[in-house]
Amino acid sequence: MRKVAVIGVGMTKFSGKQDKTCVELFGEAAMDAINEANLKPKDIQALFVGNVLGDFSEGQGQPQAFAADYIGAFNVPANKYENACASASAAARDAFMWVASGFYDVVLAGGTETAAKMGTPLATRTFAMGSDSRYEYPAGITFPGVFAMLTHLYAKKHGIPLEKLKRQMAQVSVNSHYYGALNPKAHFQKEITMDKVLDGFMVCQPLQLLDCCPFSDGASAIVLASEEKAKKLTDKPVYVVGIGQASAGNLLSQKDYLPRLRSRELSAKQAYDMAGLSPKDIDVCELHDCFSIATIIALEGLGFFEFGKASEAVERGETKIGGKIPVNPSGGLKSKGHPIGATGTAQVYDIVKQLRGECGERQVEGAKTGMTDTLGGDGGTIVNLILKRGW
Amino acid sequence: MEHKLSFKDYNEALKQDKLLGLKCKQCGTITVPPKITCGQCAGTDMDVIELSGKGEIQTFTTVFVPPEEREAEAPYIIVLVQLDEGPWIMGNLAGIEPDKATMEIMGKRVKMGHAVFAGDKYSDGDGARPLFSFGA
Ligand SMILES: [Zn+2]
Numbered sequence: 001m002r003k004v005a006v007i008g009v010g011m012t013k014f015s016g017k018q019d020k021t022c023v024e025l026f027g028e029a030a031m032d033a034i035n036e037a038n039l040k041p042k043d044i045q046a047l048f049v050g051n052v053l054g055d056f057s058e059g060q061g062q063p064q065a066f067a068a069d070y071i072g073a074f075n076v077p078a079n080k081y082e083n084a085c086a087s088a089s090a091a092a093r094d095a096f097m098w099v100a101s102g103f104y105d106v107v108l109a110g111g112t113e114t115a116a117k118m119g120t121p122l123a124t125r126t127f128a129m130g131s132d133s134r135y136e137y138p139a140g141i142t143f144p145g146v147f148a149m150l151t152h153l154y155a156k157k158h159g160i161p162l163e164k165l166k167r168q169m170a171q172v173s174v175n176s177h178y179y180g181a182l183n184p185k186a187h188f189q190k191e192i193t194m195d196k197v198l199d200g201f202m203v204c205q206p207l208q209l210l211d212c213c214p215f216s217d218g219a220s221a222i223v224l225a226s227e228e229k230a231k232k233l234t235d236k237p238v239y240v241v242g243i244g245q246a247s248a249g250n251l252l253s254q255k256d257y258l259p260r261l262r263s264r265e266l267s268a269k270q271a272y273d274m275a276g277l278s279p280k281d282i283d284v285c286e287l288h289d290c291f292s293i294a295t296i297i298a299l300e301g302l303g304f305f306e307f308g309k310a311s312e313a314v315e316r317g318e319t320k321i322g323g324k325i326p327v328n329p330s331g332g333l334k335s336k337g338h339p340i341g342a343t344g345t346a347q348v349y350d351i352v353k354q355l356r357g358e359c360g361e362r363q364v365e366g367a368k369t370g371m372t373d374t375l376g377g378d379g380g381t382i383v384n385l386i387l388k389r390g391w
Numbered sequence: 392m393e394h395k396l397s398f399k400d401y402n403e404a405l406k407q408d409k410l411l412g413l414k415c416k417q418c419g420t421i422t423v424p425p426k427i428t429c430g431q432c433a434g435t436d437m438d439v440i441e442l443s444g445k446g447e448i449q450t451f452t453t454v455f456v457p458p459e460e461r462e463a464e465a466p467y468i469i470v471l472v473q474l475d476e477g478p479w480i481m482g483n484l485a486g487i488e489p490d491k492a493t494m495e496i497m498g499k500r501v502k503m504g505h506a507v508f509a510g511d512k513y514s515d516g517d518g519a520r521p522l523f524s525f526g527a
Contacts, residue, residue: 120456121457121458121459121460121462122459124456124457124458124459125458125459125460125511125513128458129513133514133515133518134398134402134424134518135424135480135481136481137508137514137518138507138508138517138518138519138520139469139481139482139483139508139520139521140454140457140458140461140464140465140467140469140483140508141469141481142454142456142457142458144452144454144456145452145454145469148452149450149451149452149469149471150450152450152451152452152494152497153449153450155494156450156494156497162494201455202453202455203455203456204452204453204454204455204456205451205452205453205455205490205492206452207452249426251471251479251481252423252424252471252478252479252480252481253430255449255471255473255478255479258450
């Protein structure tokens with residue numbers, strides 16, 4: 001396999017309901033990524049686009065084909081990836097492989113979503129389609145509902161009083177908003193307090209409003225190129241040195257592992273093994289904090305902390321910049337926002353910016369190696385990417 | 392390949408308060424809800440069996456923000472129950488005010504009845520789910 005680098009990244013501001021279409025949003029992010037790579041649309045050989053709900057939010061099927069045409073990458077192959085919230089990361093992983101294999105030299109991966117447009121009832125309904133329609137949805141499952149049940153399991157398994165765990169979870173949200181307030185692309189750019197989190201209305205017991213990420217609109221894109229091409233186009237290539245992906249069935253089929261998510265542990269191991277790295281080698285991580293408890297579960301599944309220990313670590317500040325493993329200095333899904341089909345490559349966007357040292361007040365000084373973690377559904381898809389500075 | 396137990400047959404049985412599953416002849420594992428292969432060894436030689444419908448609550452949530460068209464049901468409790476035969480199943484819980492449920496209910500014994508989600512424009516028809524109540 002050839003080495004593959006990220007040579008350009010772009011993302012729109014993430015936000016509430018947009019007037020723009022999902023194709024227009026993708027166009028903005030894609031053109032920024034292409035321009036940054038010193039390329040023209042005609043140089044892009046294929047598109048790999050995450051999008052989950054374009055049909056529900058805008059009546060738009062196969063947005064990837066229209067996106068290719070919209071940006072002027074005329075008639076190139078364009079594929080859509082639907083892996084729930086991990087769609088764009090699955091797109092990026094496949095894009096990587098097409099370049100690594102030698103079939104293409106330059107491709108565009110990304111994602112776009114207009115989830116906020118749908119409003120909460122329809123968004124809640126369509127997000128729940130990422131659960132099992134036959135054996136979970138009849139009981140009325142929702143995404144917050146899944147992570148609410150994992151919260152109770154986590155508290156019981158590790159013997160942490162729920163009230164204590166809730167404060168630690170609230171700290172996760174406070175941290176996310178602290179960094180989001182410094183990120184001009186973030187959906188929410190204001191700090192919140194622990195009291196505000198604990199005063200929020202109940203969504204799904206025990207998750208309150210600010211334990212949950214928002215429904216967002218937005219898009220993101222990255223240009224991937226072979227090492228040879230990358231060296232000609234940029235002096236700051238960021239190499240994709242590890243990739244992992246795994247799947248799982250409904251929650252019931254995961255009973256032997258919950259609240260751990262087996263698919264994450266398998267995926268992360270693939271990525272670490274491929275990169276020849278271990279969790280201690282990661283300088284910064286953008287992980288899938290769809291809910292505050294999800295951060296805690298991810299921190300353990302990715303190997304940064306022992307099982308049952310991550311919530312204390314958050315309390316001690318070990319996931320902030322300067323701590324053991326800086327997590328989500330972008331603001332994460334909670335504060336940066338979560339346009340589901342675009343989230344994965346937006347995580348890559350932020351890691352690339354960190355490795356290039358372009359994050360200003362929320363820069364992790366000297367970061368050389370970064371990781372992304374994206375989860376789809378109740379563990380149905382997990383994708384991990386490890387990226388490394390190439391200079 | 393033929394299904395030993397399809398969703399349709401499982402669903403119709405559940406509407407009669409009968410919980411059906413599959414027992415693997417190779418490894419003995421019981422798979423519920425049904426799949427085309429054993430949930431443990433992926434073997435295909437399985438018998439359809441009826442389960443007791445009794446078990447223990449593993450975890451729960453009370454949903455206050457429901458999906459579109461399920462507003463009238465909220466708030467409602469979702470439980471994951473470990474059946475006495477081993478598998479976990481998702482259902483709802485009756486017999487307690489939804490907003491009064493706490494972690495105290497985890498570990499409690501429950502027995503199964505059923506309720507039916509009538510379906511919406513996306514769901515391809517109805518779907519029964521276990522409706523648990525305390526005691527067993
Ligand atoms: Zn078996």
